[in-house]
Amino acid sequence: MANPPDDAIIRVRDLTVEFGGGKTRVLNGLNLDVKRGEVLGFVGPSGAGKSVLMRTIIGLVPRLAGDIEVFGVDLGSADSDARRAVERRWGILFQHGALFSSLSVRQNIQFPVREYLKVSERLLDEITIAKLGMVGLKPEVADRYPSELSGGMIKRVALARALALDPELVFLDEPTSGLDPIGAGDFDDLVMTLQRTLGLTVFMVTHDLDSLYTACDRIAVLGDGKVIAVGSIEEMRASQHPWLKSYFHGKRARAVVT
Amino acid sequence: MNGGPALERMTQGDALALYASGPWTARYAPDLEVLVGDIEKMNSQSKRVLIDVSKVAKLDTFGAWLIERLSRSLALTGAELRIAGLSANYSTLVDEVRRVKETPPPDREPVTVKATLERIGRSVAQIGDTLIGIIDMTGALLFALWTVVRHPTRFRLTSVVHHLEQVCWRAVPIVVLITFLIGCIIAQQGLFHFRRFGADVFVVDMLGVLVLREIGVLLVAIMVAGRSGSAYTAELGSMKMREEIDALRTMGFDPIEVLVLPRIIALVIGLPALTFLGAMAALYGGGLVAWLYGGVEPEAFLLRLRDAISIDHFMIGMVKAPFMAIVIGIVACVEGMLVRGSAESLGQHTTASVVKGIFFVIVMDGIFAIFFASIGK
Ligand SMILES: Nc1ncnc2c1ncn2[C@@H]1O[C@H](COP(=O)(O)OP(=O)(O)OP(=O)(O)O)[C@@H](O)[C@H]1O
Ligand SMILES: [Mg+2]
Numbered sequence: 264m265a266n267p268p269d270d271a272i273i274r275v276r277d278l279t280v281e282f283g284g285g286k287t288r289v290l291n292g293l294n295l296d297v298k299r300g301e302v303l304g305f306v307g308p309s310g311a312g313k314s315v316l317m318r319t320i321i322g323l324v325p326r327l328a329g330d331i332e333v334f335g336v337d338l339g340s341a342d343s344d345a346r347r348a349v350e351r352r353w354g355i356l357f358q359h360g361a362l363f364s365s366l367s368v369r370q371n372i373q374f375p376v377r378e379y380l381k382v383s384e385r386l387l388d389e390i391t392i393a394k395l396g397m398v399g400l401k402p403e404v405a406d407r408y409p410s411e412l413s414g415g416m417i418k419r420v421a422l423a424r425a426l427a428l429d430p431e432l433v434f435l436d437e438p439t440s441g442l443d444p445i446g447a448g449d450f451d452d453l454v455m456t457l458q459r460t461l462g463l464t465v466f467m468v469t470h471d472l473d474s475l476y477t478a479c480d481r482i483a484v485l486g487d488g489k490v491i492a493v494g495s496i497e498e499m500r501a502s503q504h505p506w507l508k509s510y511f512h513g514k515r516a517r518a519v520v521t
Numbered sequence: 522m523n524g525g526p527a528l529e530r531m532t533q534g535d536a537l538a539l540y541a542s543g544p545w546t547a548r549y550a551p552d553l554e555v556l557v558g559d560i561e562k563m564n565s566q567s568k569r570v571l572i573d574v575s576k577v578a579k580l581d582t583f584g585a586w587l588i589e590r591l592s593r594s595l596a597l598t599g600a601e602l603r604i605a606g607l608s609a610n611y612s613t614l615v616d617e618v619r620r621v622k623e624t625p626p627p628d629r630e631p632v633t634v635k636a637t638l639e640r641i642g643r644s645v646a647q648i649g650d651t652l653i654g655i656i657d658m659t660g661a662l663l664f665a666l667w668t669v670v671r672h673p674t675r676f677r678l679t680s681v682v683h684h685l686e687q688v689c690w691r692a693v694p695i696v697v698l699i700t701f702l703i704g705c706i707i708a709q710q711g712l713f714h715f716r717r718f719g720a721d722v723f724v725v726d727m728l729g730v731l732v733l734r735e736i737g738v739l740l741v742a743i744m745v746a747g748r749s750g751s752a753y754t755a756e757l758g759s760m761k762m763r764e765e766i767d768a769l770r771t772m773g774f775d776p777i778e779v780l781v782l783p784r785i786i787a788l789v790i791g792l793p794a795l796t797f798l799g800a801m802a803a804l805y806g807g808g809l810v811a812w813l814y815g816g817v818e819p820e821a822f823l824l825r826l827r828d829a830i831s832i833d834h835f836m837i838g839m840v841k842a843p844f845m846a847i848v849i850g851i852v853a854c855v856e857g858m859l860v861r862g863s864a865e866s867l868g869q870h871t872t873a874s875v876v877k878g879i880f881f882v883i884v885m886d887g888i889f890a891i892f893f894a895s896i897g898k
Pocket of ligand 1: 282283287289307308309310311312313314315316358
């Protein structure tokens with residue numbers, strides 16, 4: 264499969280995104296590389312444009328300028344077959360779950376699988392239960408509808424759906440928000456297990472300091488429409504940038520470290 | 522094999538060895554299922570089974586699960602089972618799927634006579650629920666109206682004006698166009714058939730009575746039910762879905778007062794206005810056709826019209842309009858409030874809103890017809 268030589272699975276160059284015909288410029292000449300097999304944590308103040316960046320990379324938000332390559336394919340110029348090939352290889356967890364409200368949990372998880380694989384109902388059901396188990400849900404949940412789930416359960420089902428096809432790359436928008444601390448910890452473990460075993464690459468937008476410490480290999484910080492810092496958690500902690508300082512040395516951060 | 526997965530089998534006395542190789546991943550799941558299924562069907566009598574996965578190039582949850590499924594079904598035959606060559610990385614994955622319990626059978630309801638009968642029964646019972654819902658909503662509305670009358674500051678004028686724009690002002694072009702065309706058609710058909718009896722001029726009578734009494738208001742009400750009734754249901758329904766209505770309630774607002782009352786007031790004002798415009802457009806269209814197609818001069822048309830109709834006909838049409846507005850509005854809002862979590866439910870209730878809205882409008886028209894006939898108008 265075609266991958267860029269330096270093994271950047273996502274490559275973003277000079278990305279500019281505006282809304283309202285130039286009234287609000289959310290991203291302004293942003294550059295970012297996500298390497299194969301890493302867990303990249305993406306942080307930044309609320310409203311900085313993290314979700315917008317994620318949605319732009321996956322092609323939901325039009326860009327004003329810049330290049331985006333995923334798996335070495337430029338999604339801006341790719342034809343629909345190339346796009347589909349890429350879409351089959353990634354899984355996406357939206358900030359608000361985005362489960363199909365008229366399908367049950369089982370159908371939600373099976374939806375992408377049915378589309379791409381011709382497998383028996385039995386295997387579909389078994390895989391559904393396996394995925395539910397991986398995200399910490401009981402099999403009984405399978406026949407409920409999204410409106411009958413709690414907020415945290417919606418997150419988990421959405422994650423199970425994102426992982427349904429065992430993708431190589433997953434985009435997670437605040438996966439642990441709305442989970443209890445134990446569930447969030449399990450989630451971090453799951454991400455690490457998948458990364459180790461499947462070689463999964465994870466692009467994770469998060470505000471969860473625990474996740475940043477335990478699950479992320481590298482952290483990127485978004486500010487003023489650009490990536491203002493990238494590096495390991497130690498580098499982030501050593502940074503003199505005022506926002507980073509208050510983020511990693513604030514009251515909550517101290518509580519995590521100690 | 523050409524890059525795909527494989528599962529070779531070797532028997533030696535009472536021992537069976539299975540060698541898995543190639544990529545055991547989701548992409549090859551259909552092939553893998555066949556491979557594993559073959560072994561399961563083989564129904565081996567071997568006492569000892571070895572599954573060697575050291576040649577597996579790539580493993581993901583699909584592959585791990587199929588290996589697990591294989592070992593489970595072999596374990597059922599009472600064989601002593603060993604999995605060899607599982608790297609440390611992959612064994613965590615296999616452990617992960619090992620926790621999967623035997624799958625509960627998904628409930629897929631069988632289609633039986635009983636289930637069908639039950640469904641029919643339930644949908645009949647739902648008609649009663651609709652009526653109760655309408656009565657309930659009427660009560661809540663009257664209560665909200667009373668509250669607003671007692672505390673006029675709580676009346677939401679901005680909201681009413683906004684909805685008036687949506688249901689009335691923006692509907693003017695389509696309502697005028699359609700009633701105009703219907704007026705033309707009535708006149709044309711009337712002329713065509715009446716001419717045979719030399720009764721051309723009675724077309725004006727028919728047009729006037731029909732449009733002012735029945736067609737004008739009925740047509741406009743049906744259009745409004747389709748246009749605004751569906752919008753009301755969809756708006757309220759999606760607010761219901763996203764807990765916006767619950768939020769309103771917890772802030773101490775009455776959703777009926779804040780959301781439903783302004784909408785219904787807007788309809789009660791808007792529908793008669795549209796009915797008036799629609800009736801005029803239909804008469805105009807009919808007059809135009811009578812002139813161009815039937816050769817009835819505009820002056821003659823107007824004179825005849827004045828003789829043929831009385832203010833009663835006009836009033837009867839107009840009196841019906843606000844009642845139809847109330848029915849459409851209440852049905853739409855009841856349906857909106859019944860929406861449950863899913864997008865599908867929103868669609869169902871929006872459809873139901875339009876269907877029931879139109880149905881009640883016609884029933885209402887029938888009741889009015891009987892009423893006016895019995896008071897001799
Ligand atoms: N469709 C849109 N139209 C206009 N502005 C938008 C749109 N989507 C996002 N924005 C704006 O872009 C900015 C970034 O939004 P975004 O959702 O990416 O924030 P975020 O970094 O994900 O924040 P959070 O951490 O709260 O999720 C915000 O100021 C938002 O108002
Ligand atoms: Mg966001």
